Amino acid sequence: MHFVRTTAITILALGLSFISPSQALTSESGLLPTYDYVIVGAGVSGLTVANRLSENESLSILVIEAGEFDQDEDYILIPGLAGTGIGSKYDWNLTYVGNPDLGNRSVSIPLGKAVGGSSLLNRMTFDRGSRADYDRWKTLGNSGWGWTDLFPFFKKSENFTPPTSDIIDEWNVTYDQSVHGTTGNVQSSYAPWIWPSTKHFISAVTDLEVRIPLDGASGDALGGFFVSHNQDPVTATRSDARRAYWDPASGRPNLQLVTGRKVTKLLNRQTARGVQITGVEFAPSPYAQRSIVHARKEVILAAGAIHSPQLLQLSGIGDPALLARHNISTVSNVPGVGRNFQDHLYVPVVFSFDFPLTATNLTTNSTFAAESLALYHTDQTGPYADATGDFLAFLPTANFTSQTSAIQQLAQSQHTTLYLDPDTPATLARGYASQHELLTTGLAAENEAQLEIIWSDGTFILGLQHPFSRGSVRLASSDPFTPPLADPAYLRNPVDVAILVEAIKYARSLAQTPSLAAFNPVELVPGGNVTSDSDLEAYIRGAADSLFHPSGTCSVGRVELGGVVDTDFRVHGVSGLRVVDASVFPLLPATHIQSSVYAVAEKAAVAILSS
Numbered sequence: 001m002h003f004v005r006t007t008a009i010t011i012l013a014l015g016l017s018f019i020s021p022s023q024a025l026t027s028e029s030g031l032l033p034t035y036d037y038v039i040v041g042a043g044v045s046g047l048t049v050a051n052r053l054s055e056n057e058s059l060s061i062l063v064i065e066a067g068e069f070d071q072d073e074d075y076i077l078i079p080g081l082a083g084t085g086i087g088s089k090y091d092w093n094l095t096y097v098g099n100p101d102l103g104n105r106s107v108s109i110p111l112g113k114a115v116g117g118s119s120l121l122n123r124m125t126f127d128r129g130s131r132a133d134y135d136r137w138k139t140l141g142n143s144g145w146g147w148t149d150l151f152p153f154f155k156k157s158e159n160f161t162p163p164t165s166d167i168i169d170e171w172n173v174t175y176d177q178s179v180h181g182t183t184g185n186v187q188s189s190y191a192p193w194i195w196p197s198t199k200h201f202i203s204a205v206t207d208l209e210v211r212i213p214l215d216g217a218s219g220d221a222l223g224g225f226f227v228s229h230n231q232d233p234v235t236a237t238r239s240d241a242r243r244a245y246w247d248p249a250s251g252r253p254n255l256q257l258v259t260g261r262k263v264t265k266l267l268n269r270q271t272a273r274g275v276q277i278t279g280v281e282f283a284p285s286p287y288a289q290r291s292i293v294h295a296r297k298e299v300i301l302a303a304g305a306i307h308s309p310q311l312l313q314l315s316g317i318g319d320p321a322l323l324a325r326h327n328i329s330t331v332s333n334v335p336g337v338g339r340n341f342q343d344h345l346y347v348p349v350v351f352s353f354d355f356p357l358t359a360t361n362l363t364t365n366s367t368f369a370a371e372s373l374a375l376y377h378t379d380q381t382g383p384y385a386d387a388t389g390d391f392l393a394f395l396p397t398a399n400f401t402s403q404t405s406a407i408q409q410l411a412q413s414q415h416t417t418l419y420l421d422p423d424t425p426a427t428l429a430r431g432y433a434s435q436h437e438l439l440t441t442g443l444a445a446e447n448e449a450q451l452e453i454i455w456s457d458g459t460f461i462l463g464l465q466h467p468f469s470r471g472s473v474r475l476a477s478s479d480p481f482t483p484p485l486a487d488p489a490y491l492r493n494p495v496d497v498a499i500l501v502e503a504i505k506y507a508r509s510l511a512q513t514p515s516l517a518a519f520n521p522v523e524l525v526p527g528g529n530v531t532s533d534s535d536l537e538a539y540i541r542g543a544a545d546s547l548f549h550p551s552g553t554c555s556v557g558r559v560e561l562g563g564v565v566d567t568d569f570r571v572h573g574v575s576g577l578r579v580v581d582a583s584v585f586p587l588l589p590a591t592h593i594q595s596s597v598y599a600v601a602e603k604a605a606v607a608i609l610s611s
């Protein structure tokens, strides 16, 4: 299937042999009225699915993306600048709703708005969770969603390069080649240069007898280990979804992408067998005329965990009670849409140490910064080649606190509905009861990490891995250009607070290990006088912030348990519609989630192509 574009025809008629090098469009002209598949969102999941579907030349695919292409900016490409794209023109600039459990603070939630989605803004750790994290997805009733089912898809998306011999010699990095993919799309490699204070963090966790697995990517992501980054090993530049999945497919005549267009609504028609999704409506700006495009086979939502549920609700797919508030008539009653919202959050514990060289030197010493940048450009190494977060620790409860049974008792004593939104539909409450039971068991499990520790030159970033709290994404307005009300309900459930209280005490004991005590630690935040559990709790509620992993809002699962999609990613109650992004995760895994999003999207592509 080849697209014939009027511009090309006109030029050919003039006798010129012009063929567009790319199928990327910036306006409606050049679009066909109908495609086999219309994909909403060109982020991690959308571009993965677009690439795989378009491998079949007889299928036609359109991707619609609200943002634009990046322009190879340094803050996109250079690992040492990872994270500085937050707040740029490639960020949706959203904030979560004010949270009474955080003293009414509104936490900002960066989200990519560009070809590549959040993979352009992310911090580039390319790790995986533990076997048990994914096996729980299956235990919840989703066959085909366990670790062994997903493992081939993790490999399929990855192009792994082992650490260099210099890095292995200096850092003792171990890895298991057999668990990695080497023919996949995303470049996965280790930083060629690592900030030296990382050594003292490794020694400190070793002092406290944290285990070091052979390779965290094997499903054994428990303990402290080096992780790869989504980074090209030769150029030391970011390997994001645009570069990994769009660029190599951009010349395919059966794949088109239109940028700067927001999908505002899904189109449907009533058939004898129920409601069928037939296409989408989209526009460049709030007051612009809406255009439409039809999908012969399916519409595929890949707009991310905040925008996919918004679009479903705008289109009448969701909880009728919520839709009615905005005068949206219900097309399909799927109460789970926008519920089960989860995000990883963290609190920092900040020490000063007498380290001779840290990332701060880049800002305090312009000579050092200039030399480092020159080194990066000539040799693709040095501080700017390191996205940081090279060695991460993931710990089960009993490995960082003696309070495991007290915390587990707190969870067991809860009525499972107590901390849910009061208007939570019964199906969701039932599904959450199963989750709560798994989470409670997990608190005492040796094979599930509750805490992540990221080291940042003296700051311990303490990430809560399996939150008990559940929030929601709800329409603020029936205007598609008004951001939805997104509420991860951080720290609503006191179990989440109890874990972080213990995590702070553990960070303090890390700072007092012989390996770190040698550098004269002085606790700056929250401060050595903040010691009682209630003072620690007050600090946690005042400081908690996002680790940028929103998910769960269109989870896989049976509709009776609050699920939104079936195990083949089809939205319940309608035909011709799937969701393939981070919103389908029923529970967060203990990891940074992009490699899981890629793997799940690879699985989705196979499901789509085989039905």
Ligand SMILES: Cc1cc2nc3c(=O)[nH]c(=O)nc-3n(C[C@H](O)[C@H](O)[C@H](O)COP(=O)(O)OP(=O)(O)OC[C@H]3O[C@@H](n4cnc5c(N)ncnc54)[C@H](O)[C@@H]3O)c2cc1C
Binding pocket: 040, 041, 042, 043, 044, 045, 046, 064, 065, 066, 067, 083, 086, 110, 111, 112, 113, 114, 115, 116, 117, 118, 119, 121, 122, 123, 124, 125, 126, 127, 261, 262, 263, 264, 302, 303, 304, 305, 307, 308, 311, 547, 548, 549, 550, 581, 582, 583, 592, 593, 594, 595, 597
């Ligand atoms: C600042 C930051 C740091 C992170 N750090 C890491 C990390 O170090 N490691 C890691 O593993 N993960 C990290 N993540 C998380 C990871 O990037 C995301 O989990 C992943 O990108 C989610 O993929 P997705 O396909 O669900 O959504 P996205 O990649 O966000 O893609 C969604 C796309 O849909 C588009 N879109 C939305 N609504 C519409 C609409 N209505 N019409 C058209 N287009 C629309 C968006 O513009 C976007 O391009 C980070 C994320 C952020 C934001």
Ligand SMILES: *[C@@H]1O[C@H](CO)[C@@H](O)[C@H](O)[C@H]1NC(C)=O
Binding pocket: 056, 057, 058, 059
């Ligand atoms: C490509 O898609 C067409 C149309 O769905 C299908 O008939 C054909 O079998 C597919 N080809 C391959 C190689 O999968």
Ligand SMILES: *[C@@H]1O[C@H](CO)[C@@H](O)[C@H](O)[C@H]1NC(C)=O
Binding pocket: 087, 088, 089, 090, 091, 092, 093, 113
């Ligand atoms: C986000 O805010 C920044 C700074 O105010 C702005 O430059 C950028 O355009 C905004 N992004 C979007 C998508 O509006």
Ligand SMILES: *[C@@H]1O[C@H](CO)[C@@H](O)[C@H](O)[C@H]1NC(C)=O
Binding pocket: 100, 103, 104
């Ligand atoms: C948070 O806001 C609510 C409602 O406006 C108010 O009742 C409450 O006192 C506020 N809490 C704090 C800590 O400011």
Ligand SMILES: *[C@@H]1O[C@H](CO)[C@@H](O)[C@H](O)[C@H]1NC(C)=O
Binding pocket: 170, 171, 172, 199, 202
């Ligand atoms: C690497 O291992 C050697 C030998 O066990 C040890 O002396 C050294 O400190 C280790 N280096 C790091 C960075 O852990």
Ligand SMILES: *[C@@H]1O[C@H](CO)[C@@H](O)[C@H](O)[C@H]1NC(C)=O
Binding pocket: 209, 210, 211, 222, 223, 224, 394, 395, 396, 398, 399
């Ligand atoms: C946790 O502690 C147990 C018991 O000491 C030990 O066997 C296990 O390896 C530790 N796990 C991690 C991740 O360090």
Ligand SMILES: *[C@@H]1O[C@H](CO)[C@@H](O)[C@H](O)[C@H]1NC(C)=O
Binding pocket: 325, 326, 327
């Ligand atoms: C819904 O419709 C009713 C009746 O037409 C109107 O009074 C109300 O303002 C509308 N509400 C919204 C949120 O648009």
Ligand SMILES: *[C@@H]1O[C@H](CO)[C@@H](O)[C@H](O)[C@H]1NC(C)=O
Binding pocket: 355, 356, 357, 358, 361, 365, 368
């Ligand atoms: C880095 O900063 C430390 C602490 O201020 C200082 O002792 C050291 O000399 C600096 N090194 C460089 C290369 O700037």
Ligand SMILES: *[C@@H]1O[C@H](CO)[C@@H](O)[C@H](O)[C@H]1NC(C)=O
Binding pocket: 365, 367, 368, 371
């Ligand atoms: C700044 O960095 C340069 C180059 O690394 C180094 O020679 C110099 O000593 C540093 N200055 C300070 C004050 O640390």
Ligand SMILES: *[C@@H]1O[C@H](CO)[C@@H](O)[C@H](O)[C@H]1NC(C)=O
Binding pocket: 527, 529, 530, 531, 535
């Ligand atoms: C700790 O000390 C700081 C600085 O003196 C003070 O502002 C803060 O209130 C104290 N906190 C507690 C819990 O005592």
